[in-house]
Amino acid sequence: MKFRNEAYSELVHDLIQDAFYIERPNRGKIASIRQYAEVVVRKILDLPSSAKVTLGDKVIIKKLKDVSDDNQFLMTAVNTIRLSGNNCTHTQETRPINDEDVTNCIDSLFNMYASLFILYFRKNEFGSNNKIMSAFSILPPIIRYLVLNEIYKQAPENISVIDKLSLVLLKAFDKDKAVAWIEERKEKLSQILPYTNEAIEDLRNTHGDFVAQQVINNAPDSMYTLCIERIDEVERIIEKNGLLYNNFEQAKTLYLDKGILEGDKGEILEFNSIMEFMYLGRKQEENSNLENLDSYMTLN
Numbered sequence: 001m002k003f004r005n006e007a008y009s010e011l012v013h014d015l016i017q018d019a020f021y022i023e024r025p026n027r028g029k030i031a032s033i034r035q036y037a038e039v040v041v042r043k044i045l046d047l048p049s050s051a052k053v054t055l056g057d058k059v060i061i062k063k064l065k066d067v068s069d070d071n072q073f074l075m076t077a078v079n080t081i082r083l084s085g086n087n088c089t090h091t092q093e094t095r096p097i098n099d100e101d102v103t104n105c106i107d108s109l110f111n112m113y114a115s116l117f118i119l120y121f122r123k124n125e126f127g128s129n130n131k132i133m134s135a136f137s138i139l140p141p142i143i144r145y146l147v148l149n150e151i152y153k154q155a156p157e158n159i160s161v162i163d164k165l166s167l168v169l170l171k172a173f174d175k176d177k178a179v180a181w182i183e184e185r186k187e188k189l190s191q192i193l194p195y196t197n198e199a200i201e202d203l204r205n206t207h208g209d210f211v212a213q214q215v216i217n218n219a220p221d222s223m224y225t226l227c228i229e230r231i232d233e234v235e236r237i238i239e240k241n242g243l244l245y246n247n248f249e250q251a252k253t254l255y256l257d258k259g260i261l262e263g264d265k266g267e268i269l270e271f272n273s274i275m276e277f278m279y280l281g282r283k284q285e286e287n288s289n290l291e292n293l294d295s296y297m298t299l300n
Helices: 005-021 026-045 058-068 072-089 099-123 130-136 141-154 159-172 175-184 197-207 209-218 223-241 248-258 266-279 288-299
Strands: none
Touching: 005 026, 005 266, 026 058, 026 072, 026 099, 058 072, 058 099, 072 099, 099 141, 099 266, 130 266, 141 159, 159 175, 159 223, 175 223, 197 209, 248 266, 248 288
């Protein structure tokens, strides 16, 4: 990898501090978000610190289009931050910069975050590595939603994507939105089994025919049924205990404790690097819910 997280640790810390943690005018917040977005672009493109990067540079834009297949989810986010950053650094823009302007920039930044994982899971199938799935869950619900919503468009029959996306709609938004998403796709989801032939064959090879058949017999009849059952189950847990975490700050302690995966395979090293980048510069917020972690195991 040409991009090294540690080379940008201090800069990212300062920019996150300026953008999210201190009281300052909105104009200054957006200027910091724009600078930080340039670092995110470096990460997406795997560029060394010696490379010149600005959000409007034609060479950089072409590279982003090439690496993402001109994905407008990413390209629109970069352009939104570029335009807002211009407005906050050029003196001909005299109108007040309001909270909505900042929110739009943060939303676009989150889309850029999500793009790092979208590109990663384009190379490494979502759901193929259980350890990565567990670590991926140590991201704020909104980030997971953005990632999964985009992946689903490309892989609408991936049962791991369907399961995680329906649940994260509940966590990032509410039950009504989750159920509406499931019901809108009822016909399609009713035709998808909640297990793959590969998974059953693997069970046969590792645990025998009896265990594999028991899994088939006890499984819901479709992904539609599974999603509805899981939504109800997880909603009860959330109503009792609340969400385990809702932002980077609440999740950082758990990330440091359980989110850094062991192994030297390329997919592990790359995933660890992206996750480390996500939490660079983020504060650790006290989170009493982590004391009862076992109660949330079915939430992921």
